[in-house]
Amino acid sequence: MKVLVTGGAGYIGSHTCKLLANLGHTVITYDNLSTGHRQLVKWGDFIYGDIRDEARLRYAVHKYQPDGLIHFASFISVGESCSDPGSYYENNILGSLRIMQVLRDEGVRPLVVSGSAAVYGLPDMVPVAETAALNPINPYGRTKLVMEWMLEDFAQAHKLPWLALRYFNAAGADPSAETGEWHEPETHLIPNVLTAILKGQKLKVFGTDYPTQDGTCIRDYIHVNDLAWAHVLGLSYLLENKPSMSINLGTGSGVSVKEIIRAVEELTDKKVPFLVMPRRPGDPASLVADPTKAHKILNWTPEFLNIKDIIATALNWLSLHQENLLHI
């Protein structure tokens, strides 16, 4: 396959580019480097471009004539989406619309997009199936839901084939550490726990009074290479002319913040220094995927099922790249 990857210089995007290239596919990264890193574009050609720039996108699609697109280029921080919703609506909604319009005009081809568990908001039932109510509680989640609606409408009107892969908590890094998680600033739990150990800084634990067994939030951490694999399967699925839909990606088991801390302590044989803080706005107590549909439709099963194995890959990446990453 020849695949155009928007956001290929980012976290999940770069892992997917590596996997596609290793499988013998041709990959082209399209990224404006606003949150991605040129150093992570190691597989295939690079086009510097913004997804809102219709002419540049059109040029990329016209030049490479890809068999399909994978669209990762989103803003992803819930907190930032509350303080600056305009940027989220512009990048995530307008940018996604431009991609769909270019595909409509240049010849429709399959589009796999980064969805999010944030479309569910505060779910009534855990594990969460795709049939759960869609009630996003922050601008980030709303942009992801609107993107899915736009896909449905473009599929109806222009026969655009699509899959929205609703990730739960992406975690870990490529075991070879050729790429990994690199956000500036970093807001995610696992890299923050590891940085607390590596730099001796105190981790902030947001809330210990949730209605969970140990009082901290429970999430479904899914290894980034398992996510990458689902995108490759998803694109192949669409190229077989199968139906468009939204699919959860998670392991189906939940791990609490305290359990992550304990796992890091066991792996490193060091105590994680932490401070208990008030709850972070918009955090659901428990968010765990029902991944049945992904197994059934995509024949996808995650390889990393043990949280310690996932954390070990993140630790390897951070330890090897401390010099570059720890100034962030």
Ligand code: UFG
């Ligand atoms: N947490 C801390 N301290 C930190 C960072 C996180 O206690 O320094 C806690 C959070 O409060 C939360 C849990 O760890 O309870 C996980 O937080 P993350 O920020 O790692 O992940 P989220 O579940 O908030 O976010 C993920 C994705 C988002 C997506 C969201 C859907 O990263 O893009 O799931 O709910 F929107």
